[in-house]
Amino acid sequence: MDGANRDGAGREQDRLQARASEMELIREAQAGSRTAFDTLVRQYEHQVLRLALHLTGSEHDAEDIYQDAFLKAYRYIGNFRFECSFYTWIYRIVTNLCLDQLRRRKTRREDYAVVLDRSGGEIDRLASVSDDRSFSNPAKELDRKVLGERIQAALEKLTPRERMVFELKHYQGLRLRTIGEMLSTTEETAKNTLFRATKKLRAQLAELR
């Protein structure tokens, strides 16, 4: 028990130290340090791209979201007042850009299973997913491709906010409270939105079960 407590205390201390060093970076960036801002970008760029890529299905769109998000962060970092974590703040920018993207784009159902690279070439999403079984089955591969398309189509039926909440909860693993902060709403509202999203998805995918 003592060892667990010490580990817990140690992790908390590490977290506080990390938080303190991040605050220093933010202050330096607010003071105009490009190096400090670049360091912050390095810390969050992976998560930003992962979210944008999964939501948009396009590397080009994901790059645009990455660009817009960090340019906005650079321009408005002086307004950051440490009322929330920088993580929440940057994610709030990214989710808003993603929501704008979801509202604007016209989807093509036949592209759901693939990701477009920068040149427009297709990257088979499902081909990069490891299969639990020791052999690959072409029939099963096709089934999974169709299934992926159906999932994507069902997700497209959600409202942008429902899609975003489901994305952040199911795929990104964030807590409802954090999701509420990112979407400038309450945890309860995020919970209700998740409930509606799962209900719609179950209705859409009923015949697949």
Place this chain on the structure above:
Amino acid sequence: MNCELAHERIVTAAYGELPDEQTHELERHMAGCPECNTEREQLLALKVLAGAHPVLEPDANLIARSRLRLEEALDALPPKRWYERLGQRMMNNFASLQAAPLAACLLLVAGAAAGSLGGYQIAKYRATHTAAAAQTATAERVRPQPVSMTEAGRPAPAEIASISSIVRQPNSEMVEVRYNQVVPQRLQGSLDDPAIRQLLMLASENSASAGVRDDSVGLLAAECRAGHSCQAAGIRDALMVALRYDKNAGVREKAMEGLEPYVAEDMRVRDAVLEALMNDSDPRIRTAAINILEPVEADTSVRQVLHTVANSDRNPRIRTVSREVLSRVPEIQ
């Protein structure tokens, strides 16, 4: 718990967000509700199906391209001018204040409390000094002792009315002395003015100057002899006090003159005069007491005192006068 609520909590529980006590409550419901069990199974199936749309990790090329593009864009931005940075810093400071409503409220409350306390102290100080001025309305006649203010600005002894308390701090050489200060004031009015009368009565008791006491007792005695509402205002009592206790014989003589009209009707005045007859050190006072006691009737104490004085007074003339009064006025019993 109804099924509608249970359906919502199933979703929350499936994503690990349901509090423990609600989980227990949900499990109890699930134990007896096949429909909700089906609901949970469907949700879990959805979670499995959603895995068919996996999250891809961005590859290194994507990251590198994105980073390079961002750096080019940042390099192309013009640098912030000094006034833009200054304005930003001021906005941040202002925002910090806005973001601390509790601190702002506390500051406001503290300021209001300090202002109220200060106002109360000032009002209290003024009230104290107004009362002190009313008591020292004749202070104009009192010549302050020639002691100047100290260099530290402490009040001179002549300005101190009284000492109210002395407290020594424990284990310390520090002593706190509370005192009341005298502020010279002036009041002008007629002898019928209650405020003037009040000040005259105070002067008859508290003034350090015999001349002031003599003037005040003389004026009060004149009022009593003139029959101007002497008792109701407490003037008669002030004269009796002056007769009994004033150190100046002239003051005591004037007090007796003022009490003369009331010797016959007021036993208290008669007693004061009898005391003066027996105890006053000045023969003029004792002689005056004998003279004003003559018309008293049906009061054995007067006769007894006259007998005592006729036999034991140290002044022979007073003994003689006492005997003459006793022989001349048989009505005095």
